[in-house]
Amino acid sequence: MPDHRTTQIYSVSRLTRKIKTLLEDRFPFVWISGEISNCAAPASGHFYFSLKDDQAVISGVMFKNQKRNLKFTLENGLKIMGLARLSLYEPRGNYQLIFEHMEPEGAGSLQKAFEQLKKKLGDEGLFDAAHKQPIPFFPCKISVITSGTGAAVRDIINIAERRFPNCRLEIVPVSVQGDTAQEEIVCAIELVNERRQADVIILARGGGSIEDLAAFNSEKVARSIFASHIPIITGIGHETDFTIADFAADVRAPTPSAAAELAVPEKKQLVRQITDMQVSLSAAMIQKLTYFHQKLDDLHSRLKSPVQIMANFKQTLASHCLRMQHAMHHCMAIKENRVTKAAATLAALNPASVLTRGYSVTRTLPDKKIIFDAKMVAYQDQIETILSQGRILTRVEKTIHGKDHI
């Protein structure tokens, strides 16, 4: 035994600090797996527990902030894998693992397998949009591949009946979890395809853990869905669950109920749609007929009978006749007037009236030419003078030329 006087003497705290440094430097972060036991969740929100395997135990803690990010519940007996740093708590002299991250053991590997399979089938083109078949608008028969006893099948039947009371459903019961689930689902898809009766397939399952959904994450089921000639709608688990089957399906519905809604049209709405169109059709026809009636009435009113045409002509004729008579009368009146005026003028110019004033007209004999000039007669020519009353026959004694006449 070494002499304590020749060796260094540690205080408790100094030694503890040395150990602390040693531990924390050597194991800054470690991945560790084990089973949770002795768990305690005090009001602080931190989570204290022991992590053990069959031979050893180590205390651990996950503080509130990190615990918040966990997607599962920590409980005794749960096997976990996590990332932690080793820490020594000096006042108590014990060490513990402070966890930064934790996941249930097995989940990680399942998740990894899921991602790998998804990538593999995706690369092969199984999920390509080009391969997706359209869901029939009005399916005559729907095959439902699901558990014959679960809530999913009830939900689907309820929704289908509500939307289309006289729908035609065919339930193909299968195990949706367990060793035989994969095979049964594949057989069911093949069976429905062989019979060629259904227009669409609903592949459904209620919610469950990732282990429960294993069959729907299998390559066999994915390939069988891809190979189906009948379009497949998946409704698997809850809204947040995505399975390989969902990716391979022609349409993915978030839940079994939603799958039924996608597959089954709403009868009421269809009936309303058809009725609306019937109403539109009749309205359009009535409008058309009304239009033609009006057009016909209009044309009819404009179509004249021969009697009408004759009457029109008669009227025109009468009117022309009347105008002609008026014009004639007018014309006659004007002429009459002119005649009256001319007669008056004529009366004024009558030589008889001049004669009555003492003038006379002298003419040669026997030519009876009115004598204007003395040169027209010669000595002893017989002439006659017309007076207002009677005539005088005389002979020319002498002619005097020139203008001096009186």
Add this chain to the structure above:
Amino acid sequence: MAKITFEKALKQLEEIVREMESGDLPLEQALKKYETGIEKVKYCMEILDSTEKKITRLTRDIDGSVSEAPF
């Protein structure tokens, strides 16, 4: 009328309504379209109502025989 799908009949009906509402169809054609339209309405309604309500259970036994029974 040859048997066509419900969806097709519905589409044709829509088309007829559209033509009747928009077009300057001659009367004879309008009447013919109207008649066809009413036929389509009847046809669609018949399909909607003619489906027999049935929920069956389809199983295949180990020996490969397929059986269908009410669910």
